[in-house]
Amino acid sequence: MKKGLKVVLLVIGGLIVLVALAAAVVSFRGIPKYEAKKVDVKIEYTQARIDNGAKLASMLCRSCHYNEQTHRFTGRELTEVTQFGKIYSKNITSHADAGIGKWTDGELVAFLRTGTKPNGQYVPPYMPKLVHISDEDMSSIIAFLRSDNEWVKAEPTKQPECDPSFLTKFLTNIGAFKPFDYPEKPIPQPDTTNPVKHGEYIALYQLECYACHSKDFAKNDYLVPSKSEGFFGGGNKMFDMEGKPISTLNITMDKRTGIGNWTEEEFVKAIKFGQLPANQPGLRYPMIPYSNLTDKEARAIYAYIKTVPVIENAVERKGAE
Ligand code: HEC
Ligand code: HEC
Known part of the structure; x- marks a missing residue:
């Protein structure tokens, strides 16, 4: 064999090994982790906020987290996003183990804005992030999650872990999908007279x-x-x-x-x-x-x-x- 050809074959062979290795690493690593933002907030759960939060959750959370069997936000398999893998939304009722009963308000706010859970786990775009919603609307959503509204009453049903597709793992590992930065400034309410x-x-x-x-x-x-x-x-x-x-x-x-x-x-x-x-x-x-x-x-x-x-x-x- 000519020397030049040998070198080319070696390079190609080397590349194949590298790609295979990279794929194995991506598969093994799964969705990357990031440092969760520490948010120190004290939210007052007023009735006005709980009502506004219930209204927002009916439009922003219900379609993915509501479960037809339990009639609560215990999560379901998201059969509409199979391109991302086998994805399940989670139990976000106030149940201490199955739900979010142990999360602090700050942890919830940080996750909903950035997409990074308290344990550092990043959630890809199959859960949308509330990057720009006003602080008041965010407080309302948290007040609702803490309320005794039927949708979020403690319920022990758990969902299986997500099994993201290779593409999802790949896109998160190259940083095409990554957490949003936490907003630097407070986000005011809009001018509702205009x-x-x-x-x-x-x-x-x-x-x-x-x-x-x-x-x-x-x-x-x-x-x-x-x-x-x-x-x-x-x-x-x-x-x-x-x-x-x-x-x-x-x-x-x-x-x-x-x-x-x-x-x-x-x-x-x-x-x-x-x-x-x-x-x-x-x-x-x-x-x-x-x-x-x-x-x-x-x-x-x-x-x-x-x-x-x-x-x-x-x-x-x-x-x-
Ligand atoms: C989760 C994705 C999604 C979001 C969020 C969404 N839409 Fe839609 N919208 C759709 C889809 C899909 C259709 C087409 C439905 C169909 O063909 O039956 C649609 C259809 C419509 C139509 C009908 C248009 C026509 O020509 O018949 C209007 C109007 C509309 N949306 C307005 C809105 C407004 C306003 C909002 C925000 C309050 C919104 N949509 C949010 C996915 C979305
Ligand atoms: C398009 C679907 C979708 C919508 C809309 C959605 N979520 Fe999710 N959510 C998910 C999925 C999928 C997960 C699981 C992600 C994972 O664990 O990797 C999740 C996870 C969560 C978690 C983490 C729970 C845990 O134990 O790890 C919280 C908290 C949460 N969602 C709150 C909300 C709230 C509040 C809203 C509305 C403002 C909302 N979600 C809207 C799909 C959605």
């Missing part, structure tokens, strides 16, 4: 409509949402509970491919009850009916979306009968 500002807060920072309604989760800018690719132009490919593909729709005000011809009333009906204009079939999971939004909040989202740059992007609504 509909556009109020709607912007809900659509970007509280309920994060843009995260699903832009082009691709991987191309979102979670720190500056408006820089996300195809901002509100839809086309993000997701899965329903049976694992069948479903795309998010264009909700910019483009008249042909978006919702530019909708009235404010039609918009409110669609997002609160999943009902579409002109007798079209209703909206399907993972678009949940945001029935706990007040009409003022739903109209504020509409006012804000009217200010979003229009994108022409026709997304086919497949499989809706």
Whole structure:
């Protein structure tokens, strides 16, 4: 064999061994750990906060943590995110062992903002993080988790450990998915007297409509949402509970491919009850009916979306009968 060829083969052989080794390391290491942020907070569990927290949890946590058998937030298998592996949401009732009864308020806040659990375990994007939600809304969610609301009453049902796919392990190990930094400054409440500002807060920072309604989760800018690719132009490919593909729709005000011809009333009906204009079939999971939004909040989202740059992007609504 020629010397040059031998060297090439050796190099290729070496590379294969290296890749195999790297794969073995990634598989073995699993999802990396990080240092959890120490947050020192003392949250008052007022009734107003518990009520606001229950409302937020109905829109932000219920779809993944509610269990049909126990009727509580004991978690379930997330059959809609199989691309990430065999993923189970956890028991987040106040049960001391099965749930989060032993977590401090600071540990909960740190985890919900950054994605790192008290033991350092990082949770990839199959659980969204509340990077920008106001401190007051965050306190409300914690007050709710501590309350005697039926959803979070102590219940011992446990879920199996997650078994993330190789891709998830790989992407977390190269740092493509990693914890968010803890906010440096306090995050105030939005100005609710200004509909556009109020709607912007809900659509970007509280309920994060843009995260699903832009082009691709991987191309979102979670720190500056408006820089996300195809901002509100839809086309993000997701899965329903049976694992069948479903795309998010264009909700910019483009008249042909978006919702530019909708009235404010039609918009409110669609997002609160999943009902579409002109007798079209209703909206399907993972678009949940945001029935706990007040009409003022739903109209504020509409006012804000009217200010979003229009994108022409026709997304086919497949499989809706
Ligand atoms: C898209 C699905 C999804 C949504 C929405 C979601 N979670 Fe989770 N959550 C998960 C998954 C999956 C895990 C398990 C991750 C793991 O252990 O690796 C989890 C884990 C947790 C844990 C850690 C529990 C433990 O014992 O380790 C807490 C606390 C939690 N979620 C709270 C919340 C709260 C509060 C909300 C709403 C503000 C919420 N989650 C919304 C999917 C979700
Ligand atoms: C978890 C992902 C997700 C989130 C978060 C989400 N949506 Fe959706 N949305 C979808 C999907 C998927 C569809 C398409 C449903 C279908 O085809 O039946 C949809 C459809 C819609 C439609 C119907 C558009 C049309 O042309 O028929 C509107 C309006 C809408 N969403 C607004 C919102 C608003 C406002 C928010 C935030 C309060 C939001 N969505 C949050 C996934 C999401």
